[in-house]
Amino acid sequence: MRSRLIVNPNLCTGCRTCELACSFTHSVAGKPGLSRIYPLDGGFKDLFVPVVCLQCEDPACARSCLVDAITRNPETGAMELDDKKCVRCQACVSACPFGCSLFDRVNNLVVKCDLCGGDPACAHFCPTKALEYKPIVPKALKSAG
């Protein structure tokens, strides 16, 4: 069974450790990259929602990519962006309805979550287990609620 990155906003404290972990994992030539995950205000008191790519079934990013640089990794199920193919037109950045395809102005890159190739750093570093990477089984779904 394929694992998914499970986000449980009720456990998130907004410490932004995931941001740091992501940024340093995806550093480019020693420069920290732009984080692909953001804990944002969930609209209620002390509620933070870590916003990260949902790896959609029919992704707008891949549909909008005119050079087919965004493809699904069959092993992890993540939509991965091939930077060698990307031509920086930023169609995916504008087309993603969840805003999870981003433009890194420092490194001049389009970036999106690739689940770190099957071992997401954010889930590793999350101190409260608001982020977990595990196979979805009905039991896990139940206890996450």
Add this chain to the structure above:
Amino acid sequence: MVNITINGKLVQAYEDEMLLTAIRRENIDIPALCHHEAVEPYGACRLCMVEITKDEWDGWKNHVTSCLYPVEEGLIVNTHTPTVIELRKTILDLFLAGSPRSTVIRKLAAEYGVTKTSYEEVPDGTDCILCGLCTRVCDKMGFSAISAVNRGHGKEIAPPLNEPPPDCVGCLSCAYICPTRYIKFTDDGKTRKIWGRKFKLLHCEKTGQPTITEEFARYLVKNRQIPEDYFKINDLSHRKELALKMGEITQWGREE
């Protein structure tokens, strides 16, 4: 998988891939100006020249552009032999004559020890090396707004009839991909100007930040079936909306 030898090291390459891709995967640095993974190989700049041979060729060797040469079983590749370096030097010498002011060409030539061209410099030489990468990317994306015009000395990359190109959407991919950064554009956050045509940028309804051009968004709506309202706000506002929606969901079924 195909077995090839690169600089004495036995490596495996995928069938149907080109030599350059296999060489670069081994982290061997060979220059190439006209190559980009997004488009088909073209072999315009000739800088990725390598020496190939095979055991059964009885010592015969060949020099080929690695970007256009498909990998073959038993191929022996050498990327930095004296002849190959000499070939690259000659090519860079010619590039220096044609584009004497290009910083990218000058830097690359200096790496190969060529600081001044041995030919006569073209007096009005531009930084454009006519590699066609911009037109190939434009074709691949489905716009075909620019192309090579004229022949010989007068050859240049231009929109049709040198007028603002009607098919351009202002995505700036050509400017990004240009190996010598010759393609110029201006972008002041409201309008974008490239190839002599002006484009109005879309702005996020919430933050006022510029996103892509109106024409590009219209193209994506029409040809890639992206809903029009996806382009109303920028990525940051989209993320904030998603957080609020997910925040609402966490409250479901909770007693007040």
